[in-house]
Amino acid sequence: MKILVVSDSHGRNSNIDEAIRREKPFDILAFCGDAERSLDEYEFNGYYAPEGERYGFYAVCGNCDWRSEYPGEVFFEAAGHKIYMTHGHLSHIRAKLSFDGLINEGKKRGADVVLFGHTHDARIENAGGILLINPGSLTYPRDGSGIGTYAVLKLEEGKAPKAEIFKL
16 A cells, blocks of 8 residues: 655645656555645545546644644555644644654554654654654745755555655
């Protein structure tokens, strides 16, 4: 199973479109918050179906999504893995500091993967038995490159999850 993980597009849906174009086909689009505009074009009853393609869709509200209809956190299962997703601001994370809040929330839910955004700092890290994935920002990365990032998570039942960061 392939999950496209994106975050922090901050109003530039064209960056989401580009990540989708590069990574299709995939099974799930996971948006980790701070869209700052509607994501309706990516969702239709939990699925998106451009040109006959279908994928699952999950999204959470970020600290810049003042009128979002999405929840602050989502928990779902895929290919035998339990995934906790949040933007990160509710766990008080900061770039390059402690992720203990995220790890604790993931553990409470029995998750083996935690997806989050907020810091604009792309990272993949194993911590406390949980794979932490921040796809960075599609629009405003904090690595100094000015090139947006996203992540791809690959899941196979009975195997450790694998993830990779990509630049737009």
